Amino acid sequence: MLKYITKRILVTIPVLIGVVFLIFVMLSVVPGDPLTVMMGEKVKVDVIERLTKSMHLDDPWYVQFAWYLWNALHGDFGTSYKLMRSVSSLIANAFPKTLMLAVTAAALSWVIGIPAGIISAVKKNSLVDHLFMGFALCGVSLPAFSVGMLLQNIFNGILPVSGFASPMHLILPALVLGWNAAGTIARLTRSSLLEVLEDDYIRTARAKGVAPLSMIINHALKNSLLPVITMMAIQISSLLSGAVITETLFSIPGIGRLAVDAINGRDMPLLQGTVIFTTVVIIGGNLAADILYCVADPRIRVEGGK
Amino acid sequence: MEERLLQIQDLHTTFFTREGNVHAVDGVDMEIGAGENVGIVGESGCGKSMTAMSVMGLVKKPGKVDGGKILFDGMSLTDMRPKERRKILGNQISMIFQEPMTSLNPVTTVGKQVKEALCLHNKGLSQKEARERVVRVFEMVGIPDAAKRYGEYPHQLSGGLRQRVMIAMAMVCNPKLMIADEPTTALDVTIEAQILHLMKQLQEEKGTAVMMITHNLGVVAQFCTRLYVMYAGKVMESGTVKEIFKNVCHPYTDGLMKSVPDMESKERLYNIRGMVPSMLHLPKGCRFCPRCQYSGPKCFEEEPKLYEVSPGHFVRCFLFEQQTAQEGEA
Ligand SMILES: Nc1ncnc2c1ncn2[C@@H]1O[C@H](COP(=O)(O)OP(=O)(O)O)[C@@H](O)[C@H]1O
């Protein structure tokens, strides 16, 4: 298994470099002279020349890329044009907020989504099932901004609806994100469990005299949660990379908000930085999903170990 | 026959589907004595598995046992509460399935899966004792390196070994009755012979009664003492293997006999003409008559009863109605 994981990690390195390259190229070809964006129209010529040199702006693109990659490896993603602070420190500042929001939303979605999925599967086609699945469908299909505004309206005056001053401020945005994630998880848990309950080894267990509850817990659940684990890892990585709409709507200064600000201000280094950060988080999440799957499933675990 | 262990009386198992009601088991009577080895034969889809599943109480929706009685060891399984019935499953009645590749849980070690059957019905057993007993049963069913295999996962074992694990699971509580639903159909011929040999040996040692479901009369000839031939949810012929092989009566049984592959002859394998009828559109009268070369006008109109052609040998065919009557007069 160690070999499999090592291989899996090594594979991500070229992927990362490729992604950084793509982002670099895409954002370099966007029209607009960075210096004008940065300083406005009225700047002295010698200042421009000095800055052009220090930022390697007159080098060919591949030299620029090499510099960027080299600096990025050292944690330096340049300086924000607008905020005049290093991109890394801006991200480091924003990330804890996104992290808290993501963890709360993910925890909410697991605590609600998995049991709801199990109950729905066990009581298939009952009223409870329809109710849960209706809620889940709403969570999956309603766009975040409409759910967010709805909640803001309902809870206005009861809970804080904007900003990030106390844990209370987390409740509504976490609900928005958590509802969506819980919907996906509940639906996946239900369908996966129903599928597993049709498997031959469940029949074998029944033939042993296993009681229904123990059947679900000891025989069906582990198998049916394998795809759910993968989904959870991917979900949390997407939450960690910043929920643009939710963070903007609730004025949470996280990664998502940072990216929006960068776009609005044509702040290329900041945008590059946030996009690369997001990519790393998502690749990391997928990696974690694969590793978790391989820990949980003996079929992969053993073959990988050979 | 020895003391009656299992008695199935007028069993009906029906699937209530959108297209209509499928009578998968349609009035079956069957008996298995203690320690007896009984074969159930028939083409695919004729209700063998459903008969077994009805005994186990494992018929799934939209199916339902909707008539008849199943008595086991003097208790009525059909009137029992689910909780009571589960105490018998895996303990006094156990079952082996056709698909060794999928019948074991892929994420649990095979040892644990067998141990569960043991511990479930022997609450006082310590984990260590249980483990030791499972390893002994593994050895008994011929799993090499039993102690090592105990901790392995199903995908690490071959089909033959997995079926041995299933047999170990079925035998671990020393059941009175073991139902084997085509236990060797998915295995190749050499492994099939080994598994049958093993089952026969265990059965003789432990005195377990076996219900051997198969579509291969060759297996029955080797393995069983008595035989039920099923067709479209009904028993068509029953009796001792000796008697039926000596004096085949029902044209369907005759067809099955001729379809057993014979290694020596070079002739093309015989096939019963026609196909198993759709269980939704069964012919009026005898169910087999559209495929039967002896069928007369009466066969298309009326359903034959089981006629006793000689003591213990029953045939559901009008060809033998006369014979019984004459014997009755004589
Ligand atoms: N889930 C189901 N829905 C409808 N009919 C079924 C279902 N399962 C089995 N049957 C019916 O029961 C009949 C007997 O099936 P089975 O006992 O499995 O046959 P076999 O003799 O091959 O073991 C089949 O021909 C089919 O018509």
Ligand SMILES: [Mg+2]
């Ligand atoms: Mg079958």
